[in-house]
Amino acid sequence: MENEKKKETSVLSKILTGVLSVVIAFGLWLYVVTVVSPESEDTFYNIPIILQNEGELEKRGLMITNDELPTVSLRLSGNRTDLQKLNNSNISVYVDLSKYDNNALEYTVVFPGDVPNNAITTLKRTPDKIKLKVETKASKTLKLQTVYNGNPAEGFNVDKENAQYDYETFLVEGPKRVVDMIASIRVGVDLKDRKETMENTQLPYSLVDASGQKVDSDQIRVYGIPEDEEQEPVELEGTVNLLQLRIAKIKKIKVAVTIIPGGGATEKNSEILIQPKDITVSGTEEAINKLGDVLTVGEINLSEYPTDTQVKLPLQLPEGVVCESGETEILVDLRFPNLLTKALNINKIVPVNVPAGMQAEVVARVIEIRFRGPKDLISSLNASDVEVTVDFTGAQPGSETRQVTIKLTDKYAAVGAVGTYTVSTTVKAGG
Numbered sequence: 192m193e194n195e196k197k198k199e200t201s202v203l204s205k206i207l208t209g210v211l212s213v214v215i216a217f218g219l220w221l222y223v224v225t226v227v228s229p230e231s232e233d234t235f236y237n238i239p240i241i242l243q244n245e246g247e248l249e250k251r252g253l254m255i256t257n258d259e260l261p262t263v264s265l266r267l268s269g270n271r272t273d274l275q276k277l278n279n280s281n282i283s284v285y286v287d288l289s290k291y292d293n294n295a296l297e298y299t300v301v302f303p304g305d306v307p308n309n310a311i312t313t314l315k316r317t318p319d320k321i322k323l324k325v326e327t328k329a330s331k332t333l334k335l336q337t338v339y340n341g342n343p344a345e346g347f348n349v350d351k352e353n354a355q356y357d358y359e360t361f362l363v364e365g366p367k368r369v370v371d372m373i374a375s376i377r378v379g380v381d382l383k384d385r386k387e388t389m390e391n392t393q394l395p396y397s398l399v400d401a402s403g404q405k406v407d408s409d410q411i412r413v414y415g416i417p418e419d420e421e422q423e424p425v426e427l428e429g430t431v432n433l434l435q436l437r438i439a440k441i442k443k444i445k446v447a448v449t450i451i452p453g454g455g456a457t458e459k460n461s462e463i464l465i466q467p468k469d470i471t472v473s474g475t476e477e478a479i480n481k482l483g484d485v486l487t488v489g490e491i492n493l494s495e496y497p498t499d500t501q502v503k504l505p506l507q508l509p510e511g512v513v514c515e516s517g518e519t520e521i522l523v524d525l526r527f528p529n530l531l532t533k534a535l536n537i538n539k540i541v542p543v544n545v546p547a548g549m550q551a552e553v554v555a556r557v558i559e560i561r562f563r564g565p566k567d568l569i570s571s572l573n574a575s576d577v578e579v580t581v582d583f584t585g586a587q588p589g590s591e592t593r594q595v596t597i598k599l600t601d602k603y604a605a606v607g608a609v610g611t612y613t614v615s616t617t618v619k620a621g622g
Contacts, residue, residue, distance in 0.1 A: 231271040232314065237262040238279045240298060240321060244289040253291075254328040256366050256410050261322065265300065266315035273306050286321050295320035329367035332416070333376045335359055335396070335431065341383030343438055348473050348515065349382060350437040357432040358415030362424050363398065365411035374401040376413070378431055382438075386476060389436040396431050439473035440480075441515060446470060447487045448504065448523055453494025454609035455530055455564035461493065462526040467518065474512035482512060488521045497561055497609040499526045531569040532609065534561045537579050540595065540614060544584040551583045554615040560597060564606030576600050586618045 240260055248254060263284045267274065283301040290296060298321050302308055335356060343349055361376050378396045380389070396413070398406045414424035415431070446465055450458050470486070472479065489504040496502070502523040506514060536559050542551040558579065562572055578598045593616050597608045 230268055231274055232266065232268045233274045233277070234264065234266045235277060235279045235282060236264045238265065238282050238284050240284045240286050243285055243287045247289040248291060248325065249328065252328050253325050254366065254410075255288075255323050256326045257324045258409065261318070263298065263300075263321075264317040265313060266317075267311050268314055269311040273310050276306050277302065277311075286323075291323075291325065293325075295322045297321075327367040328364070329370040330362055330364040331370055331373070333361050333363060333373070335361065336375050336377045338377055338379045340379055340381050343382050343385045346440055346442070347386055348439055348441040349385075350439070354380075354436045355434040357434055358417070358425075358427075360416040361427075362414040362416055363411055364414070365408060369406065369408045369411060372400050372406050373398045373411075375399055378433075380433070380436065385438050386440070388438050388475075389433055392433040392436075393430045394433050395429055396427075439513070440476045441471060441473045442479050442482075443469050443471050444482065445485045446521055447485050448521070449487055449490035451490060451492040451494075453492050453607055454497065455562065455569075455605060455607040456493035456496075456527055460527075460529050460565070462524075462528060464524040464526075466522040466524070467516075470506070470514055470518050471516040472508065472512050473515045474509075478509060478511045482509065491523060491525070493525070494607060494609055494611075496525050497532055497563065499524075501525070527563070529565065530563050531566050532561055532563045533569050533572060534559055535572070535574050535577060537574055537577055539574075539579065541578070541580045542583055542616075543580045544582050545618075546583065546586055548620060549583070549586060549588070550619045550621055551581075551586065552617050552619075553581055554617065558595065558612060558614060560612055561609045562606050563609050564603065568603055568606050572599075572603055572606060576603055581614060581616060583616070583618065588618050588620050590615065590617045592616070 239262055242255070242260070245255070265282065267277070281303045285299045285301065286296050287299075288296075295318075300313065300316075302311055335358070337351070337354060339349070339351065356378075363370060363373055363376070375398075376396055377399055378394045380394065398411065398413070400406055413427045415427055416424050446467065446469060448463070448465055450463060452458070472482065472486075474482075486508075488506060491502055491504075502525060504521045504523060506518050506520055508514060536557050538557045540553045540555065540558060542553060545551040560577070560579070562569065562577075564572070576599055580596045580598070581593050582596065583593070592613050595612050595614055597612070599606055
Protein backbone atom coordinates (compact mmCIF):
# COMPACT_ATOMS: atom_id res chain seq x y z
CA MET A 192 0.00 0.00 0.00
CA GLU A 193 2.77 2.33 0.90
CA ASN A 194 4.42 1.76 -2.49
CA GLU A 195 1.18 2.52 -4.32
CA LYS A 196 0.78 5.83 -2.50
CA LYS A 197 4.33 6.77 -3.44
CA LYS A 198 3.56 5.99 -7.07
CA GLU A 199 0.39 8.17 -7.04
CA THR A 200 2.27 11.05 -5.45
CA SER A 201 4.96 10.75 -8.08
CA VAL A 202 2.42 10.86 -10.96
CA LEU A 203 0.63 13.92 -9.51
CA SER A 204 3.93 15.69 -9.04
CA LYS A 205 4.81 15.06 -12.69
CA ILE A 206 1.43 16.45 -13.84
CA LEU A 207 1.80 19.61 -11.77
CA THR A 208 5.31 20.06 -13.01
CA GLY A 209 4.10 19.74 -16.63
CA VAL A 210 1.30 22.28 -16.20
CA LEU A 211 3.64 24.73 -14.54
CA SER A 212 6.08 24.33 -17.40
CA VAL A 213 3.37 25.13 -19.94
CA VAL A 214 2.30 28.27 -18.02
CA ILE A 215 5.87 29.45 -17.74
CA ALA A 216 6.46 28.79 -21.44
CA PHE A 217 3.33 30.73 -22.41
CA GLY A 218 4.33 33.64 -20.20
CA LEU A 219 7.79 33.70 -21.75
CA TRP A 220 6.27 33.59 -25.25
CA LEU A 221 3.89 36.41 -24.43
CA TYR A 222 6.71 38.50 -23.02
CA VAL A 223 8.82 37.92 -26.08
CA VAL A 224 5.94 38.72 -28.43
CA THR A 225 4.80 41.89 -26.67
CA VAL A 226 8.02 43.25 -25.21
CA VAL A 227 11.11 41.58 -26.47
CA SER A 228 9.97 41.44 -30.13
CA PRO A 229 8.73 44.97 -31.11
CA GLU A 230 8.91 44.39 -34.84
CA SER A 231 5.45 42.89 -35.40
CA GLU A 232 3.62 43.69 -38.65
CA ASP A 233 -0.02 44.32 -39.62
CA THR A 234 -1.94 45.70 -42.62
CA PHE A 235 -4.79 48.21 -42.34
CA TYR A 236 -7.13 48.49 -45.33
CA ASN A 237 -9.52 51.15 -46.74
CA ILE A 238 -8.46 54.05 -44.58
CA PRO A 239 -10.46 57.16 -45.68
CA ILE A 240 -8.57 60.30 -46.65
CA ILE A 241 -9.22 63.72 -45.13
CA LEU A 242 -9.05 66.73 -47.47
CA GLN A 243 -7.44 69.90 -46.15
CA ASN A 244 -7.56 73.46 -47.55
CA GLU A 245 -10.34 72.70 -50.04
CA GLY A 246 -11.04 76.43 -50.17
CA GLU A 247 -7.70 76.91 -51.90
CA LEU A 248 -9.03 74.93 -54.86
CA GLU A 249 -12.18 77.04 -54.98
CA LYS A 250 -10.10 80.22 -55.12
CA ARG A 251 -8.50 78.83 -58.26
CA GLY A 252 -11.90 78.01 -59.79
CA LEU A 253 -11.42 74.26 -59.31
CA MET A 254 -13.35 71.49 -57.61
CA ILE A 255 -12.98 67.77 -56.88
CA THR A 256 -15.37 65.62 -58.90
CA ASN A 257 -14.58 62.09 -57.72
CA ASP A 258 -17.75 60.05 -57.23
CA GLU A 259 -15.97 58.53 -54.23
CA LEU A 260 -12.73 59.62 -52.63
CA PRO A 261 -9.91 57.06 -52.78
CA THR A 262 -8.85 55.14 -49.66
CA VAL A 263 -5.42 54.10 -48.44
CA SER A 264 -3.99 50.76 -47.22
CA LEU A 265 -0.93 50.71 -44.94
CA ARG A 266 1.50 47.87 -44.03
CA LEU A 267 2.89 48.83 -40.60
CA SER A 268 5.44 47.42 -38.20
CA GLY A 269 6.06 48.15 -34.54
CA ASN A 270 5.49 46.96 -31.04
CA ARG A 271 2.51 44.58 -31.04
CA THR A 272 0.96 46.45 -28.14
CA ASP A 273 0.98 49.64 -30.20
CA LEU A 274 -0.27 47.92 -33.34
CA GLN A 275 -3.22 46.49 -31.47
CA LYS A 276 -4.36 50.03 -30.67
CA LEU A 277 -4.72 50.87 -34.37
CA ASN A 278 -7.63 50.39 -36.79
CA ASN A 279 -8.68 51.94 -40.09
CA SER A 280 -10.94 54.46 -38.33
CA ASN A 281 -8.39 55.98 -35.93
CA ILE A 282 -5.54 56.26 -38.42
CA SER A 283 -5.81 59.68 -40.12
CA VAL A 284 -4.63 60.29 -43.68
CA TYR A 285 -4.43 63.99 -44.66
CA VAL A 286 -4.21 65.40 -48.18
CA ASP A 287 -3.29 69.10 -48.46
CA LEU A 288 -5.15 70.54 -51.49
CA SER A 289 -3.20 73.80 -51.36
CA LYS A 290 -0.35 71.84 -52.91
CA TYR A 291 -2.36 70.60 -55.88
CA ASP A 292 -0.42 71.08 -59.16
CA ASN A 293 -2.21 68.74 -61.59
CA ASN A 294 -0.25 65.78 -60.25
CA ALA A 295 -0.84 63.08 -57.66
CA LEU A 296 -0.64 64.40 -54.10
CA GLU A 297 1.47 63.30 -51.19
CA TYR A 298 -0.40 62.43 -48.01
CA THR A 299 0.42 62.49 -44.32
CA VAL A 300 -0.34 59.62 -41.93
CA VAL A 301 -1.13 60.46 -38.31
CA PHE A 302 -1.69 57.84 -35.57
CA PRO A 303 -3.90 58.31 -32.51
CA GLY A 304 -2.42 60.23 -29.55
CA ASP A 305 -1.52 57.20 -27.44
CA VAL A 306 0.61 55.76 -30.24
CA PRO A 307 3.72 57.88 -30.97
CA ASN A 308 4.43 58.29 -34.69
CA ASN A 309 8.08 57.27 -34.16
CA ALA A 310 6.92 53.96 -32.65
CA ILE A 311 5.43 52.80 -35.96
CA THR A 312 7.24 52.13 -39.20
CA THR A 313 5.38 52.25 -42.49
CA LEU A 314 6.49 49.35 -44.65
CA LYS A 315 4.16 49.93 -47.57
CA ARG A 316 1.65 52.61 -48.66
CA THR A 317 -1.02 51.75 -51.23
CA PRO A 318 -1.31 53.91 -53.23
CA ASP A 319 1.92 55.78 -52.81
CA LYS A 320 0.22 59.06 -53.81
CA ILE A 321 -3.39 60.21 -54.08
CA LYS A 322 -4.87 60.87 -57.48
CA LEU A 323 -7.93 63.15 -57.49
CA LYS A 324 -10.26 64.14 -60.30
CA VAL A 325 -10.14 67.93 -60.38
CA GLU A 326 -12.15 70.01 -62.85
CA THR A 327 -12.95 73.63 -63.57
CA LYS A 328 -15.84 74.88 -61.47
CA ALA A 329 -18.67 76.93 -63.03
CA SER A 330 -22.07 78.35 -62.10
CA LYS A 331 -25.09 79.97 -63.72
CA THR A 332 -28.45 81.41 -62.63
CA LEU A 333 -31.73 80.06 -63.99
CA LYS A 334 -35.39 81.05 -63.82
CA LEU A 335 -37.81 78.33 -62.78
CA GLN A 336 -40.00 76.88 -65.54
CA THR A 337 -43.26 75.14 -64.70
CA VAL A 338 -44.59 72.28 -66.84
CA TYR A 339 -48.30 71.62 -66.30
CA ASN A 340 -49.64 68.13 -66.85
CA GLY A 341 -53.33 67.34 -67.34
CA ASN A 342 -56.31 69.65 -66.97
CA PRO A 343 -58.34 70.74 -63.95
CA ALA A 344 -61.94 69.64 -63.49
CA GLU A 345 -64.42 70.99 -66.04
CA GLY A 346 -65.40 74.59 -65.32
CA PHE A 347 -62.25 75.33 -63.31
CA ASN A 348 -59.44 77.68 -64.20
CA VAL A 349 -55.73 77.69 -63.24
CA ASP A 350 -53.99 81.03 -62.66
CA LYS A 351 -50.69 79.94 -64.16
CA GLU A 352 -49.41 83.49 -64.58
CA ASN A 353 -49.34 84.08 -60.82
CA ALA A 354 -47.98 80.79 -59.48
CA GLN A 355 -45.87 81.54 -56.40
CA TYR A 356 -42.78 79.59 -55.33
CA ASP A 357 -40.44 80.10 -52.40
CA TYR A 358 -37.72 80.84 -54.97
CA GLU A 359 -38.06 82.09 -58.54
CA THR A 360 -34.34 82.26 -59.36
CA PHE A 361 -31.79 79.50 -58.82
CA LEU A 362 -28.01 79.12 -58.84
CA VAL A 363 -26.54 75.88 -60.18
CA GLU A 364 -22.92 75.11 -59.40
CA GLY A 365 -20.60 72.27 -60.39
CA PRO A 366 -18.15 71.02 -63.03
CA LYS A 367 -18.10 73.35 -66.03
CA ARG A 368 -18.65 70.53 -68.50
CA VAL A 369 -21.92 69.67 -66.72
CA VAL A 370 -23.07 73.21 -65.95
CA ASP A 371 -22.65 74.13 -69.63
CA MET A 372 -25.14 71.39 -70.52
CA ILE A 373 -27.89 72.74 -68.24
CA ALA A 374 -30.38 74.97 -70.04
CA SER A 375 -33.18 75.28 -67.48
CA ILE A 376 -34.58 74.14 -64.16
CA ARG A 377 -38.10 72.71 -64.36
CA VAL A 378 -40.84 71.57 -62.05
CA GLY A 379 -43.91 69.54 -63.02
CA VAL A 380 -47.40 70.24 -61.64
CA ASP A 381 -50.17 67.66 -61.99
CA LEU A 382 -53.48 69.44 -62.65
CA LYS A 383 -55.62 66.42 -63.51
CA ASP A 384 -59.19 66.93 -62.20
CA ARG A 385 -58.09 69.45 -59.59
CA LYS A 386 -60.69 71.77 -58.06
CA GLU A 387 -58.83 73.45 -55.22
CA THR A 388 -55.95 75.89 -54.93
CA MET A 389 -52.56 74.26 -54.29
CA GLU A 390 -50.68 75.68 -51.31
CA ASN A 391 -47.32 74.84 -49.68
CA THR A 392 -46.69 71.84 -51.90
CA GLN A 393 -43.19 70.36 -52.18
CA LEU A 394 -42.39 69.53 -55.82
CA PRO A 395 -39.24 67.86 -57.21
CA TYR A 396 -37.29 69.87 -59.76
CA SER A 397 -35.22 68.68 -62.72
CA LEU A 398 -32.21 70.13 -64.48
CA VAL A 399 -32.59 69.76 -68.25
CA ASP A 400 -30.58 70.49 -71.36
CA ALA A 401 -31.68 72.44 -74.41
CA SER A 402 -33.53 69.41 -75.81
CA GLY A 403 -35.43 68.84 -72.59
CA GLN A 404 -33.41 65.83 -71.45
CA LYS A 405 -32.54 65.52 -67.77
CA VAL A 406 -29.01 66.33 -66.71
CA ASP A 407 -28.12 64.09 -63.76
CA SER A 408 -24.95 64.63 -61.78
CA ASP A 409 -24.09 64.17 -58.12
CA GLN A 410 -21.56 66.97 -58.54
CA ILE A 411 -24.19 69.67 -59.18
CA ARG A 412 -25.43 71.81 -56.31
CA VAL A 413 -28.63 73.85 -56.59
CA TYR A 414 -29.34 76.94 -54.50
CA GLY A 415 -32.48 79.03 -54.18
CA ILE A 416 -31.79 82.78 -54.38
CA PRO A 417 -33.94 84.83 -51.95
CA GLU A 418 -35.56 88.03 -53.22
CA ASP A 419 -33.81 89.87 -50.41
CA GLU A 420 -30.33 90.40 -51.83
CA GLU A 421 -28.85 90.56 -48.33
CA GLN A 422 -29.78 86.94 -47.68
CA GLU A 423 -27.45 84.10 -48.69
CA PRO A 424 -28.57 81.50 -51.27
CA VAL A 425 -30.04 78.36 -49.70
CA GLU A 426 -28.92 74.90 -50.86
CA LEU A 427 -31.89 72.78 -51.90
CA GLU A 428 -32.48 69.07 -51.41
CA GLY A 429 -34.17 68.30 -54.73
CA THR A 430 -37.50 70.09 -54.22
CA VAL A 431 -39.01 73.56 -54.35
CA ASN A 432 -42.04 74.76 -52.43
CA LEU A 433 -45.08 75.80 -54.45
CA LEU A 434 -46.49 78.47 -52.14
CA GLN A 435 -49.70 78.98 -54.08
CA LEU A 436 -51.28 78.05 -57.39
CA ARG A 437 -54.83 79.37 -57.57
CA ILE A 438 -57.34 76.90 -59.00
CA ALA A 439 -60.86 78.27 -59.08
CA LYS A 440 -64.26 77.67 -60.56
CA ILE A 441 -64.95 80.03 -63.45
CA LYS A 442 -68.39 81.27 -64.48
CA LYS A 443 -70.02 83.96 -66.59
CA ILE A 444 -72.76 85.87 -64.76
CA LYS A 445 -75.12 88.70 -65.69
CA VAL A 446 -74.80 92.19 -64.21
CA ALA A 447 -77.88 93.99 -62.87
CA VAL A 448 -78.68 97.37 -61.31
CA THR A 449 -81.60 98.19 -59.03
CA ILE A 450 -83.51 101.12 -60.59
CA ILE A 451 -85.53 103.40 -58.32
CA PRO A 452 -88.10 105.42 -60.34
CA GLY A 453 -88.24 109.14 -59.73
CA GLY A 454 -88.44 112.56 -61.34
CA GLY A 455 -91.00 111.24 -63.81
CA ALA A 456 -88.55 108.58 -65.07
CA THR A 457 -89.07 104.83 -64.87
CA GLU A 458 -87.42 101.82 -66.43
CA LYS A 459 -90.26 101.75 -68.98
CA ASN A 460 -90.01 105.35 -70.22
CA SER A 461 -86.18 105.55 -70.00
CA GLU A 462 -83.35 103.86 -71.82
CA ILE A 463 -80.95 102.14 -69.40
CA LEU A 464 -77.88 100.42 -70.81
CA ILE A 465 -75.53 98.42 -68.55
CA GLN A 466 -71.97 97.88 -69.76
CA PRO A 467 -70.82 95.16 -69.68
CA LYS A 468 -73.95 93.07 -69.55
CA ASP A 469 -72.04 90.15 -68.06
CA ILE A 470 -68.69 89.42 -66.48
CA THR A 471 -66.54 86.33 -65.92
CA VAL A 472 -65.71 85.55 -62.30
CA SER A 473 -63.76 82.85 -60.49
CA GLY A 474 -63.51 81.59 -56.93
CA THR A 475 -63.97 78.53 -54.79
CA GLU A 476 -66.75 76.21 -55.85
CA GLU A 477 -68.76 77.17 -52.77
CA ALA A 478 -68.38 80.94 -53.34
CA ILE A 479 -69.32 80.76 -57.03
CA ASN A 480 -72.36 78.58 -56.39
CA LYS A 481 -73.49 81.01 -53.68
CA LEU A 482 -73.08 83.97 -56.04
CA GLY A 483 -75.77 82.67 -58.39
CA ASP A 484 -76.37 83.70 -62.02
CA VAL A 485 -76.97 87.46 -61.55
CA LEU A 486 -74.86 90.01 -59.68
CA THR A 487 -76.58 93.26 -58.59
CA VAL A 488 -73.86 95.90 -58.36
CA GLY A 489 -75.85 98.79 -56.86
CA GLU A 490 -78.89 101.03 -57.19
CA ILE A 491 -79.67 104.18 -59.16
CA ASN A 492 -82.35 106.68 -58.18
CA LEU A 493 -83.54 108.24 -61.42
CA SER A 494 -84.72 111.38 -59.64
CA GLU A 495 -81.06 112.30 -59.06
CA TYR A 496 -80.25 112.55 -62.78
CA PRO A 497 -82.10 115.32 -64.69
CA THR A 498 -80.41 114.72 -68.03
CA ASP A 499 -78.79 111.94 -70.02
CA THR A 500 -75.71 110.77 -68.15
CA GLN A 501 -73.36 107.89 -67.48
CA VAL A 502 -73.12 106.50 -63.96
CA LYS A 503 -70.09 104.51 -62.76
CA LEU A 504 -70.70 101.89 -60.10
CA PRO A 505 -67.77 100.09 -58.40
CA LEU A 506 -67.69 96.35 -58.97
CA GLN A 507 -67.68 94.81 -55.53
CA LEU A 508 -67.39 91.04 -55.34
CA PRO A 509 -67.68 88.72 -52.34
CA GLU A 510 -64.46 87.72 -50.58
CA GLY A 511 -62.60 85.05 -52.48
CA VAL A 512 -64.24 85.89 -55.82
CA VAL A 513 -62.17 87.50 -58.58
CA CYS A 514 -63.27 89.19 -61.81
CA GLU A 515 -61.42 87.25 -64.49
CA SER A 516 -62.62 89.53 -67.31
CA GLY A 517 -60.87 92.48 -65.68
CA GLU A 518 -63.67 94.94 -64.90
CA THR A 519 -63.37 97.12 -61.80
CA GLU A 520 -66.50 99.18 -62.40
CA ILE A 521 -69.82 98.96 -64.22
CA LEU A 522 -71.03 101.76 -66.52
CA VAL A 523 -74.76 102.57 -66.67
CA ASP A 524 -75.95 104.86 -69.46
CA LEU A 525 -79.16 106.74 -68.55
CA ARG A 526 -81.15 108.30 -71.39
CA PHE A 527 -84.54 109.98 -71.31
CA PRO A 528 -85.54 110.44 -74.98
CA ASN A 529 -89.30 110.49 -74.29
CA LEU A 530 -89.19 112.94 -71.42
CA LEU A 531 -88.90 116.72 -71.16
CA THR A 532 -87.84 118.88 -68.24
CA LYS A 533 -89.31 122.18 -67.10
CA ALA A 534 -88.33 124.58 -64.31
CA LEU A 535 -91.00 126.34 -62.29
CA ASN A 536 -90.65 129.05 -59.66
CA ILE A 537 -92.80 128.13 -56.69
CA ASN A 538 -93.58 131.03 -54.35
CA LYS A 539 -95.92 129.22 -52.02
CA ILE A 540 -94.14 127.07 -49.47
CA VAL A 541 -96.38 125.86 -46.67
CA PRO A 542 -95.12 124.91 -43.16
CA VAL A 543 -96.84 121.80 -41.76
CA ASN A 544 -96.79 119.93 -38.43
CA VAL A 545 -95.52 122.97 -36.50
CA PRO A 546 -95.31 122.07 -32.77
CA ALA A 547 -97.80 123.81 -30.48
CA GLY A 548 -96.49 127.02 -28.98
CA MET A 549 -94.01 127.49 -31.85
CA GLN A 550 -93.86 129.82 -34.82
CA ALA A 551 -92.23 128.50 -38.05
CA GLU A 552 -91.07 130.60 -40.95
CA VAL A 553 -89.60 129.68 -44.33
CA VAL A 554 -86.90 132.20 -45.13
CA ALA A 555 -86.93 131.61 -48.89
CA ARG A 556 -89.91 133.19 -50.57
CA VAL A 557 -89.37 131.52 -53.97
CA ILE A 558 -87.83 128.17 -54.87
CA GLU A 559 -87.04 126.95 -58.40
CA ILE A 560 -87.92 123.31 -58.97
CA ARG A 561 -87.17 121.30 -62.10
CA PHE A 562 -89.80 118.82 -63.24
CA ARG A 563 -89.61 115.99 -65.77
CA GLY A 564 -92.25 113.98 -67.50
CA PRO A 565 -93.92 113.07 -70.79
CA LYS A 566 -93.95 115.85 -73.37
CA ASP A 567 -97.75 116.31 -73.42
CA LEU A 568 -97.92 116.72 -69.64
CA ILE A 569 -94.81 118.75 -68.98
CA SER A 570 -95.86 121.43 -71.44
CA SER A 571 -99.10 122.16 -69.54
CA LEU A 572 -97.63 121.97 -66.01
CA ASN A 573 -97.99 125.21 -64.01
CA ALA A 574 -97.06 126.35 -60.52
CA SER A 575 -100.69 126.06 -59.48
CA ASP A 576 -100.45 122.29 -60.02
CA VAL A 577 -97.65 122.01 -57.45
CA GLU A 578 -97.86 121.88 -53.66
CA VAL A 579 -94.65 122.43 -51.68
CA THR A 580 -94.55 121.86 -47.94
CA VAL A 581 -91.96 121.85 -45.16
CA ASP A 582 -92.39 119.42 -42.26
CA PHE A 583 -91.59 120.87 -38.82
CA THR A 584 -92.34 117.77 -36.76
CA GLY A 585 -90.26 117.87 -33.54
CA ALA A 586 -88.77 121.27 -34.39
CA GLN A 587 -86.94 123.30 -31.69
CA PRO A 588 -86.32 127.05 -31.62
CA GLY A 589 -83.50 128.09 -33.94
CA SER A 590 -82.48 128.21 -37.58
CA GLU A 591 -82.21 125.07 -39.72
CA THR A 592 -82.17 123.90 -43.32
CA ARG A 593 -85.03 121.55 -44.08
CA GLN A 594 -85.98 119.47 -47.12
CA VAL A 595 -89.22 120.27 -48.89
CA THR A 596 -91.90 117.82 -49.97
CA ILE A 597 -93.26 118.24 -53.49
CA LYS A 598 -96.69 116.97 -54.49
CA LEU A 599 -98.49 117.25 -57.85
CA THR A 600 -102.15 116.95 -58.65
CA ASP A 601 -103.37 113.57 -59.83
CA LYS A 602 -103.38 114.75 -63.46
CA TYR A 603 -99.60 114.97 -63.30
CA ALA A 604 -98.91 111.64 -61.58
CA ALA A 605 -96.47 110.74 -64.38
CA VAL A 606 -94.46 113.94 -63.73
CA GLY A 607 -91.90 114.22 -60.95
CA ALA A 608 -89.40 116.62 -59.47
CA VAL A 609 -85.80 116.00 -60.38
CA GLY A 610 -83.39 116.16 -57.45
CA THR A 611 -83.96 117.21 -53.85
CA TYR A 612 -84.63 120.73 -52.61
CA THR A 613 -84.09 122.43 -49.27
CA VAL A 614 -84.99 125.79 -47.74
CA SER A 615 -83.74 127.79 -44.78
CA THR A 616 -86.16 127.98 -41.84
CA THR A 617 -86.46 129.56 -38.43
CA VAL A 618 -88.50 128.45 -35.44
CA LYS A 619 -89.47 130.72 -32.53
CA ALA A 620 -91.32 130.10 -29.31
CA GLY A 621 -94.76 131.66 -29.05
CA GLY A 622 -97.91 131.26 -30.92
